Amino acid sequence: MNVPYLSRTETGADFFIEVYLDFVNERIRIDDYRGNINSVITRMKALAAQYSFTKEIIKSRVEDWPKFLSRGYELEGMINGYFNGSDAFFMVNYASDDRRTSDCWKAEDDLLDKIVAQKDAAQPNQLPTGYSMRLANVEDCKDLANLYGLVFQTYPTPMNEPSYIKDVMEEGTIFKMIEWNGQVVSAASAEVNETYHNAEMTDCATLLEHRKYGFMQLLISALEDELISRNIYFSYSLARAQSYGMNACLQKLGYLYSGRLANNCIMNDNFENMNIWVKKLV
Incomplete structure (x- = not known):
């Protein structure tokens, strides 16, 4: 890609996402979503594989983070009040041990x-x-x-x-x-x-x-x-x-x-x- 990043919305049969494709930092981030969580995850993984990204990030709502956890995502942090006063949870997934591991x-x-x-x-x-x-x-x-x-x-x-x-x-x-x-x-x-x-x-x-x-x-x-x-x-x-x-x-x-x-x-x-x-x- 010639651009450092690309931000766009996507709508599927049973989901909507606002997605940020970050080519410099080899990651995909979903900033907002609605609909079927499994469909959201499937689309996120497909985009990560398409662009060889090694980190997936989604800002999950409080009611949804256990669903991402059940699909192998990890909780790395949260932002209090992000969604008009409701907390956001950073759920992440890695495609390689190198990207997941930190020596410091x-x-x-x-x-x-x-x-x-x-x-x-x-x-x-x-x-x-x-x-x-x-x-x-x-x-x-x-x-x-x-x-x-x-x-x-x-x-x-x-x-x-x-x-x-x-x-x-x-x-x-x-x-x-x-x-x-x-x-x-x-x-x-x-x-x-x-x-x-x-x-x-x-x-x-x-x-x-x-x-x-x-x-x-x-x-x-x-x-x-x-x-x-x-x-x-x-x-x-x-x-x-x-x-x-x-x-x-x-x-x-x-x-x-x-x-x-x-x-x-x-x-x-x-x-x-x-x-x-x-x-x-x-």
């Missing part, structure tokens, strides 16, 4: 223990002199793409392409960014799901030389305020399980750890595990 799981558990044991909440940081924060718009896409290209060697989505950022903005994703001397030095986004009234905090990046100020706490807090003003009250984030800083940031902001997705996406040329963090905003 215990080390990531130990890191998580240290983070969760910390009881200090986020401090009300102020922007240092010379820095400013604001909502981004389509005119900022090139500068945002430059930031992501500098911070990430590889990333699950093509955030180093201005056209991609423009597309997700037009689809409803909100970006907050921090500037210094006319340069975007830090940014984060909230990918809003208008149907189910939740948002994913994602695309968090800060240039190395500006990381001492704790900008991500400021950006995420500002995005939370923006979400509340738009009547979005549930947020979640997927953080690299090996990243002390990002996981600690989310914990300080009141997010709760809710599972880990094994070998979920490619970050800096390798598959990495991603921790799930969830928060009810009001």
Whole structure:
């Protein structure tokens, strides 16, 4: 495939699915579904085999996750309130032992223990002199793409392409960014799901030389305020399980750890595990 991903809906004789085909990360994800669970699973497996994907993910409703479990799927985590206040369960299946196995799981558990044991909440940081924060718009896409290209060697989505950022903005994703001397030095986004009234905090990046100020706490807090003003009250984030800083940031902001997705996406040329963090905003 020449495209990094493809998102579409499919309707069968007794099912409906919203499916995300991720060619970069060799996975299929079903974000929404209705109808016969066995038919949903059959179609998901057929698509995974067609494109040689090694991981299947479905966001299951609370009443359905035991049905996926009975078909060999594993529960890797959950998002509180995802479906308009009802929880979503990440049910997954793997096509290979290599994709299922992680050599750093215990080390990531130990890191998580240290983070969760910390009881200090986020401090009300102020922007240092010379820095400013604001909502981004389509005119900022090139500068945002430059930031992501500098911070990430590889990333699950093509955030180093201005056209991609423009597309997700037009689809409803909100970006907050921090500037210094006319340069975007830090940014984060909230990918809003208008149907189910939740948002994913994602695309968090800060240039190395500006990381001492704790900008991500400021950006995420500002995005939370923006979400509340738009009547979005549930947020979640997927953080690299090996990243002390990002996981600690989310914990300080009141997010709760809710599972880990094994070998979920490619970050800096390798598959990495991603921790799930969830928060009810009001």
